[in-house]
Amino acid sequence: xxLQLDSVYAGYGxxxxxxxxSLTAEQGSITCIVGPNGAxxxxxxxxxxxxxxxxxxDIIFDGRSIRGLGPQQILARGLALVPQAHSLFPALTVRxxxxxxxxxxxDAALVRRRLAEVEALFPIVRERAxxxxxxxxxxxxxxxxxxxxxxxxxxLVMLDEPSMSLDPKTAKxxxxxxxxxxxxxxxILLVEQNVRSGLGVATHGVVMESGKVRLIGPAxxxxxxxxxxxxxxxxxxxxxxxx
Amino acid sequence: xxxxxxxxxxxxxxxxHALDxxSLAVEQGSITGLIGPNGSGKTxxxxxxxxYERPDAGTVTLRxxxxxxxxxxxxxxxxxxxxxxxxxxFSRLTVMENMHIAVQRRGVRSLLRRWTAPDERAxxxxxxxxxxxxxxxxxxxxxxxxxxKKLLEFAMILIAEPRLVxxxxxxxxxxxxxxxxxxxxIKTLNQRGITFLIVEHNMQFVxxxxxxxxxxxxxxxxxxGTPDQVRGNPAVLEAxxxx
Numbered sequence: 001x002x003l004q005l006d007s008v009y010a011g012y013g014x015x016x017x018x019x020x021x022s023l024t025a026e027q028g029s030i031t032c033i034v035g036p037n038g039a040x041x042x043x044x045x046x047x048x049x050x051x052x053x054x055x056x057x058d059i060i061f062d063g064r065s066i067r068g069l070g071p072q073q074i075l076a077r078g079l080a081l082v083p084q085a086h087s088l089f090p091a092l093t094v095r096x097x098x099x100x101x102x103x104x105x106x107d108a109a110l111v112r113r114r115l116a117e118v119e120a121l122f123p124i125v126r127e128r129a130x131x132x133x134x135x136x137x138x139x140x141x142x143x144x145x146x147x148x149x150x151x152x153x154x155x156l157v158m159l160d161e162p163s164m165s166l167d168p169k170t171a172k173x174x175x176x177x178x179x180x181x182x183x184x185x186x187x188i189l190l191v192e193q194n195v196r197s198g199l200g201v202a203t204h205g206v207v208m209e210s211g212k213v214r215l216i217g218p219a220x221x222x223x224x225x226x227x228x229x230x231x232x233x234x235x236x237x238x239x240x241x242x243x
Numbered sequence: 244x245x246x247x248x249x250x251x252x253x254x255x256x257x258x259x260h261a262l263d264x265x266s267l268a269v270e271q272g273s274i275t276g277l278i279g280p281n282g283s284g285k286t287x288x289x290x291x292x293x294x295y296e297r298p299d300a301g302t303v304t305l306r307x308x309x310x311x312x313x314x315x316x317x318x319x320x321x322x323x324x325x326x327x328x329x330x331x332x333f334s335r336l337t338v339m340e341n342m343h344i345a346v347q348r349r350g351v352r353s354l355l356r357r358w359t360a361p362d363e364r365a366x367x368x369x370x371x372x373x374x375x376x377x378x379x380x381x382x383x384x385x386x387x388x389x390x391x392k393k394l395l396e397f398a399m400i401l402i403a404e405p406r407l408v409x410x411x412x413x414x415x416x417x418x419x420x421x422x423x424x425x426x427x428x429i430k431t432l433n434q435r436g437i438t439f440l441i442v443e444h445n446m447q448f449v450x451x452x453x454x455x456x457x458x459x460x461x462x463x464x465x466x467x468g469t470p471d472q473v474r475g476n477p478a479v480l481e482a483x484x485x486x
Binding site: 014017034036038042084085135137138164165168169170171172193194195231232 | 256278279280281379383385387388389394415416418419420444445485
């Protein structure tokens with residue numbers, strides 16, 4: 001098990017948003033978290049990445065507790081987060097943005113090697129290297145954000161709603177990229193409101209509601225569960241009764 | 244005469260032609276969808292219509308009045324409300340306080356009305372209930388999830404009683420079940436006389452809601468028609484929907 005959350009409680013000061021969250025992400029898996037707005041999905045990612053300290057419970061990554069560590073220490077352990085939206089520095093170039101992902105590395109040769117690796121996976125990083133990130137379209141910026149998250153060669157990449165603001169064609173390509181990142185050895189933890197596509201690409205699914213995990217299992221089982229579909233995936237209870 | 248007419252709008256940023264002779268008409272009482280690939284100029288068009296960007300060429304008329312180059316506040320005063328792709332709310336204030344600020348944007352007369360009408364809070368509460376976040380009335384806005392913030396922004400627009408509402412990706416980051424509810428809400432408001440122009444990538448949302456869909460590509464209109472006509476158009480499949 002690469003990542004394990006054990007009864008985690010966390011919030012922003014006005015009470016707990018996460019109320020005893022337990023979930024796991026297996027090595028090599030793509031795990032997709034779905035659920036209603038305000039269920040705590042983004043808060044799970046903020047807590048794992050150290051932006052938010054858990055009030056109670058434990059987070060185990062690669063066999064060791066990371067509870068209470070700062071974001072920088074957690075990143076150094078191999079856990080990278082691509083946040084919900086618009087995290088590039090628009091006035092910096094594409095390459096500068098990607099290089100910022102390696103700011104913790106002191107080895108210039110290693111940075112060059114990593115840059116070459118992410119350029120191979122995301123050609124836009126080379127093609128638009130000297131252009132301002134702010135001049136790229138939403139879909140192109142997403143690719144640069146992904147590329148930046150890989151500069152420290154993380155074992156686990158967390159993507160918070162990667163398909164948001166992407167047109168349907170670009171979203172399809174993005175999900176292919178997620179699969180590609182996974183095949184290149186990364187474990188992926190994903191939050192998606194585009195639930196059919198998110199669970200479609202995932203091996204495992206987690207359904208959250210009101211700060212708790214309601215269901216966890218193989219992604220296909222969750223997609224095919226009529227009650228879950230009606231409550232969270234935009235189907236209707238009438239569909240459930242009809243089927 | 245259409246409610247909103249956009250004629251031959253062009254807008255360049257440096258060497259990039261974001262809009263290139265774009266024309267579009269929105270009929271009174273319609274729900275018009277505006278779709279197109281990332282970077283095709285949809286948000287720039289919204290910015291021109293609402294006075295946030297000055298076009299290099301072309302005109303915008305609202306109910307027969309030329310509003311090209313008018314300020315955002317003038318255009319807002321003419322009954323045109325909009326939401327943003329990146330939500331604009333006051334995060335340190337509560338949800339209800341944000342609603343009160345939105346009331347004040349209606350101008351001095353409504354400000355006086357607020358003091359003389361004790362039901363203003365009740366009306367705000369009603370709108371929060373209408374968009375499905377009335378349980379969060381007294382929560383600081385920063386505690387809301389991304390999707391909930393978008394719903395708050397929508398309620399803030401509605402309290403200003405607009406005649407035409409421009410929505411920039413209302414379903415982005417919103418759970419499918421809630422998005423389906425949002426569809427019903429928009430239809431209800433439309434029946435009460437509000438016209439909508441909606442940018443959205445969620446095709447299920449667009450297809451179930453819009454009477455007419457306009458497709459943008461490279462800064463101008465590629466085609467327009469009923470949702471079914473547009474969905475079956477090979478050029479739209481190629482440019483936007485993918486295989």
